[in-house]
Amino acid sequence: MKQIEVDVAIIGAGTAGMSAYRAALAHTPSVLVIEGGPYGTTCARVGCMPSKLLIAAADAAHSVNVLAGQAKAFGVRAGPAQIDGVAVMQRVREERDRFVGFVVDAVEQWPAAHRLRGRARFLDDQRLQIDDHTVVTAKRIVIATGSSPHVPAEWQQAAGDRLIVNDDVFAWTDLPKSLAVLGAGVIALELAQALHRLGVRVCLYGRSERVGPLTDPVLQALSRQIIAAELPMRLNARELRLQRDGHQIIVRGADDSEQRFDWVLAASGRRPNLQGLGLENTRLPLDPQGVPVFDQRTGQIGVSPVFIAGDVNAELEILHEAADEGRIAGDNAGRFPDVRVRPRRATLAVVFSDPQIMIAGLSHTQLLSSGVGFESGTVSFEDQGRSRVMLKNQGALHLYAERSSGRLLGAEMIGPAAEHIAHLLAWAIQRGDTVQQMLDSPFYHPVIEEGLRTALRVLQRALHMGPPPVERCLDCGPGG
Structure with a gap:
């Protein structure tokens, strides 16, 4: 049995593991990444990128097929779409493989001494057995094993x-x-x-x-x-x-x-990849579902030298969150015992359905459970000017602001351009912008974002803050 000693061992070479590796490497060259499956992140291989390739093909078919009826409203004639399933899936696979290739190339450029193939299992708090060939003793460990689909x-x-x-x-x-x-x-x-x-x-x-x-x-x-x-x-x-x-x-x-x-x-749904990891052989605190109990601000599990990042922590299974968590966990593992609290970004989640769906900042349910006093501002996109022009006039946006300060706390939406409006709102929430500050910002005409301005004005009135609302554009409809 081969024996290896390192400062930091990282279990998993996905998005979180790769970020953890780069962060830990800033503190010590003695870093080892252990991976038992194929290289290539969930996002690139079976997640966000291939799914968006499939959605792009679906949107193209929808534009030709279903929207042909709507095209008549513009004076445009369109015929039914002819869908070649083989060609659709060939592009999905080819482009998917291209994205995966970028990730694999990045990992394979790491020094060979920093990579170890095999499945890791805890023998105790600081020793890992890798298949039947290696025992790794690590001063600090990062668990970044991801998650897998749950099948009853x-x-x-x-x-x-x-x-x-x-x-x-x-x-x-x-x-x-x-x-x-x-x-x-x-x-x-x-x-x-x-x-x-x-x-x-x-x-x-x-x-x-x-x-x-x-x-x-x-x-x-x-x-x-x-x-x-x-x-x-x-x-x-x-x-x-x-x-x-x-x-x-x-x-x-x-x-x-x-x-x-x-x-x-x-x-x-998905479940954390913890089975077979041997957590029962450690003194790490676990919740009733067997997931390690950790500090979201540091990635540290209890007071141990073990950290956790990415989908495996069963928090927010989103790529940018996994990357952030990997960076935080890797940095703290690298500098341990000097563990530092890192600020987290405002929550941002987008569903690429049609219409798109998004949540920015705190959700409605989170606000209710927090006990914070808040008010809501809403807008429907049914009569919003630009949305109606494009025949994309479905959905609504709800904004939530703190009653005492007027600070924007969160938003939920289903409607046109939700992926873009989500970013604007997440940035404003992270900065701590008030409703008045957002209304003081420029809004072009005619754009979908004018619907956001309408919701902000409704919210401002509910808060009883700021100057009297400006009259809306009379040419645009209720949503600007």
Whole structure:
């Protein structure tokens, strides 16, 4: 058994692990990254990038196909889209492999002494066994093992090889004829809508009435209404039963209604990759789910020299959060015991559905549970000027500000250009801008952001702060 001693050992070479490596290396050259799977981040290999490639193809088909009817409103004639599933998936795979290649090249340029292949298992707080070939003794350790799709055992047993997870979608060489999507979260919603627009017969099954991540009850109801108008869905489907019938799967609900599909996509959430890590051999504090208890500001687990970062901590499973957490954990592991608190960025989450969905800063539910007094400002995009011009006039934006100071705290939205408005709001929230300061900023005409200004004016009136509201543009509609 080979023996290695290092200052910092990092378990996992994904987004968080790569960031941790760079940060730890600033303090010591004695750093080792241990990886048991293929190099290449979740984002590049099976997450954000390949899913956006699929969504881009779906948007193109939607523009030609479904929007052909809307094009008539502009005086434009368009024909039905001809979808080549083989060509669609070939571009997805080729571009995915290109993105993965960049990541693999970056890791393989690290010194060979900084890389070790194999699966790590804790022997105690500071010793790791790597497969059956190496024992690593590390003064500090960073856990950055990521997460994996959760598949209930009964689904797997019933469906067998006809059940897939989102990772499998991007290995397809052609589009299937039909697919049941079990789940109604971000991954389920993005893939279900994209495949539906690419001509696959899709039905989305959700255990509750929730569709997507929005927590504001009014916006959640609006999300259901908008998405269900296009995508076949069955919500409150808590007692689904799967039955294999040859090369098809029968999906039955509690009311004994049934549909047949070629494939079933399990998209019911992800779980931290902690199984087999040997945490039971350590003195690390664990929560009831077996996830290490850590300080979000430092990445430190308890008072130990072990840190955690990325999806494995079961907090915010988003690439930029994983990168930030890796940087914080790696820096503190490198400088331990001089552990330092690092400020976190304002929360920012985007769903690339159509319309897009976003949450910036604190959500409605988080604000309610915090006990902070807040007011809301809203705008509908149904009559917002630029949105209506583009026939993108669906959805609404809700803003939340602190009652005592007028400082913007959070926002939720479903509607046009949500990915861009989310950034504007996250930046304002992180700076601590007040509603008045945001209203004092320039707004061009005519743009979708004028809807944001309308919501800010409504919020300002609710706060009873600032000068009297300026009259809106009479040519634009209620939303500017």
